[in-house]
Amino acid sequence: MSTAKPHPAVADVRRAVRDLLEEVEPEGRITVAVSGGADSLALAAAATHIGHKMGLAVVGLIVDHGLQAESAHTAARAAEHLADLGLDDVQVLPVVVEGKGGLEAAARRARYAALRTAADGAWVLLGHTRDDQAETVLLGLGRGSGPRSIAGMKPLDHPWARPLLRTPRTTTQTACAALGITPWQDPHNADPRFTRVRLRHEVLPLLDDVLQGGVSAALARTAAQLREDLAALDAIAAEAHTRASEGDELVVAELTPLPPAVRRRVLRTWLTRAGVPELTDAHLRGADALVSDWHGQRGIALPGGLVARRARGRLTCTGREV
Ligand SMILES: Nc1ncnc2c1ncn2[C@@H]1O[C@H](COP(=O)(O)OP(=O)(O)OP(=O)(O)O)[C@@H](O)[C@H]1O
Structure with a gap:
């Protein structure tokens, strides 16, 4: 050698x-x-x-x-x-x-x-x-x-x-x-x-x-800083998800006071675990509106034949026929 x-x-x-x-x-x-x-x-x-x-x-x-x-x-x-x-x-x-x-x-x-x-x-x-x-x-x-x-x-x-x-x-x-x-x-x-x-x-x-050099290194640093911030947000959202969960449902009163970035993460985790395939931002905004901009609407349609509904202070995600 x-x-x-x-x-x-x-x-x-x-x-x-x-x-x-x-x-x-x-x-x-x-x-x-x-x-x-x-x-x-x-x-x-x-x-x-x-x-x-x-x-x-x-x-x-x-x-x-x-x-x-x-x-x-x-x-x-x-x-x-x-x-x-x-x-x-x-x-x-x-x-x-x-x-x-x-x-x-x-x-x-x-x-x-x-x-x-x-x-x-x-x-x-x-x-x-x-x-x-x-x-x-x-x-x-x-x-x-x-x-x-x-x-x-x-x-x-x-x-x-x-x-x-x-x-x-x-x-x-x-x-x-x-x-x-x-x-x-x-x-x-x-x-x-x-x-x-x-x-x-x-x-x-x-x-x-x-910018007189160093741009690639600077952009890579930005990415690394953001990853740290995102990891912190994810950890906060995981705790909030645990607090808001009751079985397969989410308690609306636990979600309402959350900052939107945290609430949307909780909803994303919840909907993904409920089996919604290919969740888009539009779906996520729709689900969020059931919490943050609610005017009595009962539910929103999601991919995979699923529907997120709000009733009796709870969010549920089930099949259309339920
Ligand atoms: N044909 C290949 N066979 C095996 N590994 C590959 C092949 N092409 C790319 N890779 C791996 O992916 C790495 C990144 O290559 P490249 O940027 O082309 O891929 P990419 O995954 O398409 O990137 P990006 O996610 O940015 O599109 C390579 O350094 C290599 O480790």
Whole structure:
């Protein structure tokens, strides 16, 4: 084994991976999701180094979406890189991309489902970087999204683990170069028809220039602060939900004095547990109106054939026929 000091970029990526793995204390095995790009290859190299030091088996997972003629070749090349890096096992997972919401969304759904199944309970390390986080935050701000979107991606959300959310993309690129790895360049990343690509190549550099640098780091910090605030709100709402619950019902008098942000969280938890699928903000506002803007209306229709009703100071959520 080489005892030479690693390149600083390689050391940075390893440190990020080690910090996260020490936090989650995985047992036996970790998996790394690899697209073949610089972020996930640098991640896989670091995960192998640190994972082996911790006595863990490291498995590489490559999803082949089958969307481009050369996708099988790209997957095979990524598998070769991983074999060279000394991973214990490498699996190429072919998926069928279909369903609603556009090709990108369908590909993402298929990818995450395949990764989850293949990981079989083990953590899946993803290569999202600080720059990806900054793009997510900026996109959320520009679209007027709620705080949950602007809070960006979570570092840990089992089985997903994102050790590189504080690591700049340039570091993963430098790390790959230092390790002698030539990453795959996703042609989508240069296609200006994608909003995210324009954000990356046009908006963020301009903003960085105007604000004299540090924008990606700043946006990632904003996301981290928001995640802390949201976690506090969620904890308050969980307590309020417990107080307001009587069996499957909610006591209106417990809900009325709550701040709207807390009340809507309580209602969201309650409706989700009642089995309402695909709850939208409009449904949530409707349910909230039964508490905060009540003029004697009896109920609101929800997806899944369910109805939220107010009667005798209680909210119930049941099937239409009841
Ligand atoms: N084909 C793939 N096979 C395995 N893992 C992948 C693949 N594509 C992406 N990933 C994983 O997801 C990480 C993020 O990649 P990318 O930003 O393209 O994905 P994404 O999940 O679609 O991101 P977003 O959620 O921002 O749309 C990669 O670093 C890698 O860990």
